[in-house]
Amino acid sequence: MRYSETFIPTLRDDPADAEVVSHKLMTRAGMIRKVAAGIYTYLPLGWRVIGKVEQIVREEMTRGGAQELRMPAVQPAELWRESGRWGVYGKELLRVNDRHDRQFCIGPTHEEVITDLVRGEVRSYKQLPLNLYQMQTKFRDEIRPRFGLMRGREFIMKDGYSFDADEPGAEATYRRMEEAYRRIFSRMGLDFRAVEADSGQIGGSFSHEFMVLADTGEDDVVSCTACSYAANSEKATSRVAAPESRPTPPLESVETPAVHSVEEVAVFLKTSPDRLIKTLIFDTADPEADDPAAARKQEADRFVAVLIRGDREVNEVKLVNHLKVTAARLATDGEIARLTGGPVGFSGPVGLKGVRIVADHSVKALTDAVSGANHQDRHHVHVQPGRDFPLADTVDLDTARAGDGCPRCDGTLTVQRGIEVGHIFKLGTKYSQAMNATFLDPEGKKKPFVMGCYGIGVGRTAAAAIEQNHDARGIIWPMAIAPAQVLLLCMNMKSTPLVEAAEKLYTELEAQGIEVLYDNRPERAGVKLTDAELLGIPLLLVMGDRGLERGVVEVKERRSGDVTETPLADTAARVAARVREALTSRA
RNA sequence: CGGGGCGUGGCGCAGCCUGGUAGCGCACCUGCUUUGGGAGCAGGGUGUCGGAGGUUCAAAUCCUCUCGCCCCGACCA
Numbered sequence: 001m002r003y004s005e006t007f008i009p010t011l012r013d014d015p016a017d018a019e020v021v022s023h024k025l026m027t028r029a030g031m032i033r034k035v036a037a038g039i040y041t042y043l044p045l046g047w048r049v050i051g052k053v054e055q056i057v058r059e060e061m062t063r064g065g066a067q068e069l070r071m072p073a074v075q076p077a078e079l080w081r082e083s084g085r086w087g088v089y090g091k092e093l094l095r096v097n098d099r100h101d102r103q104f105c106i107g108p109t110h111e112e113v114i115t116d117l118v119r120g121e122v123r124s125y126k127q128l129p130l131n132l133y134q135m136q137t138k139f140r141d142e143i144r145p146r147f148g149l150m151r152g153r154e155f156i157m158k159d160g161y162s163f164d165a166d167e168p169g170a171e172a173t174y175r176r177m178e179e180a181y182r183r184i185f186s187r188m189g190l191d192f193r194a195v196e197a198d199s200g201q202i203g204g205s206f207s208h209e210f211m212v213l214a215d216t217g218e219d220d221v222v223s224c225t226a227c228s229y230a231a232n233s234e235k236a237t238s239r240v241a242a243p244e245s246r247p248t249p250p251l252e253s254v255e256t257p258a259v260h261s262v263e264e265v266a267v268f269l270k271t272s273p274d275r276l277i278k279t280l281i282f283d284t285a286d287p288e289a290d291d292p293a294a295a296r297k298q299e300a301d302r303f304v305a306v307l308i309r310g311d312r313e314v315n316e317v318k319l320v321n322h323l324k325v326t327a328a329r330l331a332t333d334g335e336i337a338r339l340t341g342g343p344v345g346f347s348g349p350v351g352l353k354g355v356r357i358v359a360d361h362s363v364k365a366l367t368d369a370v371s372g373a374n375h376q377d378r379h380h381v382h383v384q385p386g387r388d389f390p391l392a393d394t395v396d397l398d399t400a401r402a403g404d405g406c407p408r409c410d411g412t413l414t415v416q417r418g419i420e421v422g423h424i425f426k427l428g429t430k431y432s433q434a435m436n437a438t439f440l441d442p443e444g445k446k447k448p449f450v451m452g453c454y455g456i457g458v459g460r461t462a463a464a465a466i467e468q469n470h471d472a473r474g475i476i477w478p479m480a481i482a483p484a485q486v487l488l489l490c491m492n493m494k495s496t497p498l499v500e501a502a503e504k505l506y507t508e509l510e511a512q513g514i515e516v517l518y519d520n521r522p523e524r525a526g527v528k529l530t531d532a533e534l535l536g537i538p539l540l541l542v543m544g545d546r547g548l549e550r551g552v553v554e555v556k557e558r559r560s561g562d563v564t565e566t567p568l569a570d571t572a573a574r575v576a577a578r579v580r581e582a583l584t585s586r587a
Numbered sequence: 588c589g590g591g592g593c594g595u596g597g598c599g600c601a602g603c604c605u606g607g608u609a610g611c612g613c614a615c616c617u618g619c620u621u622u623g624g625g626a627g628c629a630g631g632g633u634g635u636c637g638g639a640g641g642u643u644c645a646a647a648u649c650c651u652c653u654c655g656c657c658c659c660g661a662c663c664a
Contacts, residue, residue, distance in 0.1 A: 011599090012613065013598060013599045016600090017657050018657095036656090037655085144659095146657085278664065279664060280664060330662085333663095343664090492622070494622080524621090526622095526623080526624040545623090
């Protein structure tokens with residue numbers, strides 16, 4: 001690639017609308033341009049990176065036994081009605097009508113299409129297992145697209161779907177995919193964690209997320225410092241020490257004038273937050289419900305009182321999953337007053353009527369506790385869970401925190417930020433049952449396929465690589481996904497002997513099979529060097545008149561800044577060896 | 588969706604409060620000089636001031652509507 005013939009519009013300043021470093025640098029390095037909110041054009045250099053990521057994914061998926069195909073971006077509503085998701089997917093699903101007024105959507109994912117395909121073609125257990133994937137442009141109409149390619153509305157995703165005859169087969173396929181994913185992100189040179197995850201909207205029973213560790217990530221990754229336990233904070237559990245147990249005297253109501261928060265109550269009653277029962281009233285009404293009948297039905301048990309120890313925080317994802325609702329929001333002040341009979345800040349489980357109570361495990365272990373009395377300026381002391389209020393529904397609703405004990409070993413948990421670049425699910429028979437996708441087993445009995453699904457955000461992976469690998473001057477690409485492996489920079493295009501030598505080296509490098517971007521622009525040295533660092537190509541070859549006189553080329557490593565000189569004659573071979581070494585050392 | 592902010596040459600921004608001939612830096616074009624870390628001098632303006640209405644002798648500036656973009660968002664029991 002000759003720089004002079006390649007469209008690389010670099011920018012001197014950060015774009016005004018970019019917030020995170022990957023968005024800023026990809027824009028400045030001439031890799032992407034925004035077209036609309038969450039919608040981008042990939043310019044030639046950016047597209048090369050996307051191609052690199054896709055190719056690694058492709059190779060490892062193939063090794064993992066999957067086959068590539070390609071499904072349509074536009075999907076008929078009919079399939080989504082069949083799976084039941086047309087009604088529940090919400091506003092993220094971009095719906096369109098064709099000229100005959102038939103309904104379609106722009107695919108945010110492809111379970112329906114793939115299940116429809118397989119049920120039509122696969123009849124026998126002998127045709128299983130089957131694992132199919134594609135690289136495709138998806139559209140999800142996100143509430144708030146942001147951060148460039150990290151959370152776009154239109155984005156490129158590798159999505160794969162597996163079909164097995166039974167659970168053990170599905171688990172084996174799942175493990176093969178998990179291994180494939182580890183290889184993929186390792187080859188890309190990324191620092192990542194495979195974490196246990198909430199299975200979310202797509203549903204299913206078992207899932208792992210692949211998180212690239214970076215401070216700008218939108219997810220919290222909880223991991224143990226001693227063992228291999230790692231989980232998304234939405235799912236993570238911890239070993240929480242209970243306060244010292246002591247006998248509970250009879251329940252008593254005390255005056256607590258104008259103390260609302262857990263901290264205030266603890267100070268006022270000369271106790272500690274871990275002896276308090278925090279009571280939060282949640283409203284579980286579906287904010288996007290468009291079915292009035294269902295909304296009314298839900299109205300009856302719409303509010304839930306959630307109990308948790310005063311020093312802990314409720315994990316709303318766990319709550320939503322436990323209650324099997326679509327959302328849970330804190331109730332308004334007015335609703336709290338109506339339901340509990342007392343103002344905000346004085347809610348408690350004792351004597352609470354007409355509201356379902358759900359408690360976190362941390363509450364069960366409490367003795368001689370404190371809670372609100374559902375009355376202005378009053379709290380209960382000497383509260384005994386089970387004695388003073390029923391403890392029928394006790395589950396894990398706690399948010400794991402750094403410093404908590406690991407649930408698997410004696411270690412301690414830490415929390416790091418991560419970017420979710422991949423997600424694998426065991427789907428089970430959710431879609432195959434809904435869509436009547438079956439095969440005949442050896443006994444001639446009809447059985448639903450046992451499915452799995454496996455996604456990788458291709459653009460997001462590229463962005464995550466930048467979040468993890470950059471410095472003040474620009475991007476530092478890992479060799480495997482760099483837009484080119486080597487940047488050959490001719491410092492002075494007016495020097496005929498220098499240009500001749502550079503052209504020769506360029507040809508030699510290409511002959512070695514190395515991807516070279518040859519900066520042959522008639523620019524000043526400073527401009528070219530600055531652009532070189534912005535673009536982040538891992539190896540920079542600088543050719544100047546001074547070096548030429550001595551018959552050497554400077555080889556500068558982008559990441560370390562280390563410079564070595566090599567004799568002009570063996571530069572191509574040596575550089576090619578370094579590139580190959582960098583590509584294999586991660587595999 | 589709610590709250591806040593911003594739309595002015597390619598990019599980054601000033602001008603708006605207090606209406607009066609659209610400006611700065613970079614980029615870009617021409618010439619000369621310069622040439623190992625974003626050059627200097629001289630010349631050049633490449634603009635529906637997001638759009639539509641309105642007020643006014645006069646609107647980038649004031650008013651209304653609208654479109655787009657960015658940020659924040661129940662943390663409280």
